[in-house]
Amino acid sequence: MIKLEEKKKIVKWLQDNFINSEAVFVVDYRGLKVAELMQLRKNLRECSAIFKVVKNTLARWGAEKAELREIIPFFVGPTGIIFVLREPVDSAKKLREFVDEHPNLKIKGGILAGDVLTPERVFSLADLPGRDILISQILSQFQSPLIQFMGALISPLQNFMLVLNSITEKKKGGISMATSSKQEVKEKQEVKEKKEDKKELIIKAIQEMNILELSELVKELEERFGVKAAAPQVAVASAAPAAEKPKEEEKTEFDVILAEIGSKKIQVIKEVRKLTSLGLKEAKDLVESAPKPIKQGVSKEEAQKVKEVLEAVGAKVEIK
Incomplete structure (x- = not known):
């Protein structure tokens, strides 16, 4: 318990x-x-x-x-x-x-x-490919000739509507050219700010997407605009001079191996159950199939502690 x-x-x-x-x-x-x-x-x-x-x-x-x-x-x-x-x-x-x-x-x-x-x-x-590759695919779609062509159509159309709206307002109210010019500048500034806001919204939305959502976005862009996401090109770097071999990192994870049971099999099984939270049958199978790992990827201190516990009941234990 x-x-x-x-x-x-x-x-x-x-x-x-x-x-x-x-x-x-x-x-x-x-x-x-x-x-x-x-x-x-x-x-x-x-x-x-x-x-x-x-x-x-x-x-x-x-x-x-x-x-x-x-x-x-x-x-x-x-x-x-x-x-x-x-x-x-x-x-x-x-x-x-x-x-x-x-x-x-x-x-x-x-x-x-x-x-x-x-x-x-x-x-x-x-x-799925990795997150970086998915984002590269999204960017490749934004850069496709079709998207660029649509952008070329939309931008002048927005400017044309802005001018047309300005002309309509002048006809309605008889506004002076100076006032009209100020209004036009103001509206252009608002359009520019809206575009910047849209860009930020798009960037933020992509940043916050998980990998499944990014994958779904790639597919939707392909379907919506009839383009195919290109796989990112991998640059082949020229061979660099051989660097000095880095020092080997100090080992931080260890495996505890039950090498031999010894003469006190039942006591060993009991200790293995305590150490691993295994059921009786699983612990018995593990002990009887020695040499077998009892713990893997543990700290040096924990590995030493497990070794001492099992050796106290007559088992032979190795740390690797």
Whole structure:
């Protein structure tokens, strides 16, 4: 039984990750083995995503505190949450690749920038290019000859309507040329300001769009104007002189490997359950299939602590 203080810590961690994530995917991991779950966690970590198995009551509590109530209906049955800390396309690709190889993993849904995602929309993210490429495609459409031609038509038409309106006003009220000129300058200034406002609105709207919305915008522009978004050209840079090899970064993540069980198998299973929150059968399978990783991607301090706990009951443990 998890103590109340421990529950509060978990809920606070969930709340923070709900808030800080670019996207959140929810999965049902029923039928997957421990080693497969560890592989999924490792795959997702490569693209800055965190996989966490949680109790539904705590997940609901964390989502409530993060004001993400739209995701709460997914918290039924066995629940694993994927917190995507960067662009969601890479994580969606990793997830789809894993599902292709392990069909027992089921996607319940997700959320992206406040929009609820069905399993189909989660997978559709995997087919998208990156955000930068989508914006480049939008810009290429703005620069197409058709759009330029339309701009050339619209701009003179607006000026013509402005002049026509000025002439009409003069006929109606007998306004002097000086007054008319001032009015015309004022109206031109207003038109200019409106154009600037429109530009800012367009730029701000694009900045605030999530990757699915950008993809939908590209398609709508293609359909509306009958143009095809061009893929951005990749510049080939000339070979640069060999730079000095950077110093190898200090390792910050470690894997704890159960190398040998030892003579106290039952005690080892009990400790593994405490360390991993696994069920009895899963912990037993893990221990009996040694050598196997118990923890992956943990800090040096946590890895050392796990090693000491298991060695205290006679197991042989390695840290890599």
